[in-house]
Amino acid sequence: MEKDRVVESYAWVYGWKVKDGKCAPPAKNHPLPEFAQKRIDWVSDAIQNRMLTFRGAFKMLLEIDDEKELKKEWDFGASSDYMPVSDEYRNWLNDPILGDIRSVALMIAVIYG
Template structure:
């Protein structure tokens, strides 16, 4: 049986990315503003967010698929090439490893969704 070791800081950090809301100057501040996601994660969120803001038909479901369903990258790329405005952004090994962490994958998926919604 494979043993996994998770650093306490890593667990706390992952939860802050999803649930780290604060009030700043009397206004609600989302987690990614208070606890920035890793650059390679934020870059992928920004890529999908830019495409959605362009108003060319990318839905939340399509964006979440491109951000989270990374095991089916061939299909995601094919769909993107049909309707995307920008070039497809391949999933980096670093992003894949981070998102598919054997213990923290669920909370990191939530962090990506929250980061995208409030981008």
């Protein structure tokens, strides 16, 4: 079971493929968990609507320890509702062994969609 979690997490970063002669990013080949994808979609929409920079998006995805401060910053400049960090997302991202590689997977998913 532990090996499967490790293999899956690394596939989210290194699972690039070529499909129909085009580069396909890992999230297209190895989908992230639904709760993570929902948060990615939330920040991606904000980026597309020019409410959030990449740095701001990464903060909303990765720097989740002080949620009160995150919500305050979101409410200051956004025109949509803040998305609270779910316990499932928090536990997944804060995994002591796989948290760092999962952080990279989130960044890759935002950049390459």
